[in-house]
Amino acid sequence: MLDLEGLTPREALGRALADLGDLRKDVVVLVADTGETTRARFFAERYPERFFNVGIAEQALVGIAAGLALAGFMPYALTFAAFMARAWEQARNSVDRMNLPVRLVGTHAGFADAYDGSSHQMLEDIAIFRVLPNFTVLVPADSCEVYRAVTASAAVKGPVYVRVGRDFHIPTTCGMYDRFEVGRAYVAVEGGDVAIFTTGITLPFAVEAAQLLKDRGISAAVVHFPTVKPLDYAAVEKYASATGAVLTVEEHMVHGGFGSAVAEHLSQTKPAKMAIMGLKSYGRTAKNPQELYQYYGLTPENIAARAEELVRLR
Amino acid sequence: MERSRPELNGLICKARRYIVLMAGYDPGMHLGSSLSVVEIAAALYGTGRVKFNVANGTRDRNYFVLSKGHAVHAIYALAAAMGYLSIDELRETGSLGSRLQNHPEVDTPFVDVPNSGSLGQGISIAVGLALGLRLRGEPGRVYLVTGDGELDEGQSWESFAVAAHYGLNNLVTIVDLNGVQLDGHSEEVLRKGDLAARFRSLGFEVFEVDGHDVGQIIEALEKAERSAKPPVIIAKTVRGRGVPPIEDTAKQRLSRDDALKYAGNIC
Numbered sequence: 001m002l003d004l005e006g007l008t009p010r011e012a013l014g015r016a017l018a019d020l021g022d023l024r025k026d027v028v029v030l031v032a033d034t035g036e037t038t039r040a041r042f043f044a045e046r047y048p049e050r051f052f053n054v055g056i057a058e059q060a061l062v063g064i065a066a067g068l069a070l071a072g073f074m075p076y077a078l079t080f081a082a083f084m085a086r087a088w089e090q091a092r093n094s095v096d097r098m099n100l101p102v103r104l105v106g107t108h109a110g111f112a113d114a115y116d117g118s119s120h121q122m123l124e125d126i127a128i129f130r131v132l133p134n135f136t137v138l139v140p141a142d143s144c145e146v147y148r149a150v151t152a153s154a155a156v157k158g159p160v161y162v163r164v165g166r167d168f169h170i171p172t173t174c175g176m177y178d179r180f181e182v183g184r185a186y187v188a189v190e191g192g193d194v195a196i197f198t199t200g201i202t203l204p205f206a207v208e209a210a211q212l213l214k215d216r217g218i219s220a221a222v223v224h225f226p227t228v229k230p231l232d233y234a235a236v237e238k239y240a241s242a243t244g245a246v247l248t249v250e251e252h253m254v255h256g257g258f259g260s261a262v263a264e265h266l267s268q269t270k271p272a273k274m275a276i277m278g279l280k281s282y283g284r285t286a287k288n289p290q291e292l293y294q295y296y297g298l299t300p301e302n303i304a305a306r307a308e309e310l311v312r313l314r
Numbered sequence: 315m316e317r318s319r320p321e322l323n324g325l326i327c328k329a330r331r332y333i334v335l336m337a338g339y340d341p342g343m344h345l346g347s348s349l350s351v352v353e354i355a356a357a358l359y360g361t362g363r364v365k366f367n368v369a370n371g372t373r374d375r376n377y378f379v380l381s382k383g384h385a386v387h388a389i390y391a392l393a394a395a396m397g398y399l400s401i402d403e404l405r406e407t408g409s410l411g412s413r414l415q416n417h418p419e420v421d422t423p424f425v426d427v428p429n430s431g432s433l434g435q436g437i438s439i440a441v442g443l444a445l446g447l448r449l450r451g452e453p454g455r456v457y458l459v460t461g462d463g464e465l466d467e468g469q470s471w472e473s474f475a476v477a478a479h480y481g482l483n484n485l486v487t488i489v490d491l492n493g494v495q496l497d498g499h500s501e502e503v504l505r506k507g508d509l510a511a512r513f514r515s516l517g518f519e520v521f522e523v524d525g526h527d528v529g530q531i532i533e534a535l536e537k538a539e540r541s542a543k544p545p546v547i548i549a550k551t552v553r554g555r556g557v558p559p560i561e562d563t564a565k566q567r568l569s570r571d572d573a574l575k576y577a578g579n580i581c
Binding site (some may be wrong): 028049050052054055057059060062063064065066067068069070071072073075089090093094097098099 | 420426427428429431432434435437438439440441442443444445446447449450468469472473475476479480
């Protein structure tokens with residue numbers, strides 16, 4: 001049995017791809033000089049003939065993946081999320097318009113690449129892939145969920161974007177649910193005063209915030225959305241109605257991302273008091289992502305404070 | 315099906331006339347770019363290398379990628395000349411309800427890659443298709459037609475480098491070197507350098523032909539298909555060929571009267 005908790009998110013990605021390669025002969029993997037750093041190497045070692053390195057060329061990466069999809073394969077194209085963005089127009093014109101089963105995996109997303117600074121810290125990818133009509137957008141929280149999301153992505157008909165970090169994660173989802181379903185939200189903590197919606201790596205921060213709130217007599221629900229698109233509208237509405245106060249938390253810009261997706265839906269269905277937590281500008285070089293979460297205020301303490309504020313405003 | 319050179323030249327002439335007639339109905343089409351690629355298209359479709367009547371999912375066949383998707387009217391016209399489209403349908407090109415859109419779309423007939431409107435992207439897709447065919451062990455080839463202006467895109471050379479690196483000799487590239495792009499003559503817009511040398515340095519085998527001589531194109535195709543390296547045929551053409559006032563210019567439009575006049579002069 002694979003010890004997923006013991007793997008880093010990118011190792012979970014590489015293992016998931018290698019295991020998918022066992023199950024499906026149509027899976028091919030492409031990288032842009034990122035075979036080692038994305039851990040696509042795990043797939044390459046098992047299936048060298050189905051692995052292609054196109055060099056530091058993201059536009060070709062996505063375009064060639066589209067061609068392989070037209071030839072009947074299911075391509076997974078991996079590179080840093082920050083540089084996958086360079087091929088957004090290829091994702092739009094060569095992939096999304098034809099609704100091809102191309103899977104783009106953006107690694108080192110958010111603050112995961114703390115060392116390399118803001119050029120490498122992708123905080124806009126949820127927004128730019130969410131806006132494409134046919135793309136499914138998956139934002140797993142930890143290595144367990146990376147493995148499950150990548151595995152589940154193989155069953156999606158159209159294109160998929162998967163957002164993956166690097167080495168930092170706080171294992172949270174392994175025992176949280178049995179089966180990963182694309183488009184489904186998972187309740188991490190039940191509560192009735194305020195709903196904290198999370199996606200990606202911020203889930204454990206919200207779980208800790210709920211504990212802090214509990215100590216202050218506030219019952220906070222934490223609902224985790226590893227699929228940002230299609231969003232689990234039923235879960236959004238249910239917890240917005242039950243609490244009347246929704247706080248979203250993401251390691252992404254506050255504009256256009258997960259919080260925006262929730263706000264777009266709630267404003268047209270069940271308006272609730274809402275706050276969107278995330279980033280408003282670029283990151284910086286740091287020794288590890290945790291320093292950046294502290295520096296930019298993505299912490300359990302701040303999440304609890306914002307939630308408490310919302311409860312008072314409700 | 316084997317066609318004699320005179321038969322092919324008859325098709326080319328007819329297709330060129332249809333392109334000019336379409337321009338009278340559709341001010342949005344790219345007339346000059348379509349007129350430069352007619353012989354190239356005829357060398358592929360007219361010799362049966364690629365076919366208009368391919369059922370979806372058919373394996374063991376060749377693929378056609380028109381990366382300069384704005385010239386798709388040459389394909390529509392050739393399809394009509396070969397009996398796969400009606401003249402009435404040609405007249406509807408560029409209309410909202412027509413499947414003959416001004417760039418290939420998902421519902422556009424006869425194109426294997428229905429979204430080649432964005433330059434450079436068809437080249438990557440063709441490379442991906444060729445890789446995929448080889449991986450499946452299929453004997454089919456991918457015939458890729460690009461423009462010369464399109465070679466300004468970095469993505470073009472990213473993709474050619476991959477084709478050379480993986481030795482994709484099942485990808486046959488044809489450059490429609492018509493020497494003109496949106497803002498004028500290509501060399502003035504942005505220097506292209508020695509194209510043949512650029513391709514050779516990557517590891518391509520290069521063939522240079524007169525792109526309005528279908529015989530030369532076919533001979534080059536026959537050699538390209540035997541090449542051990544990825545082959546590229548650089549076909550020197552004239553943008554707007556057959557309509558003197560727009561030849562070798564960036565102009566793309568004709569009034570309906572002019573379209574009728576020049577179409578009548580073609581054959």
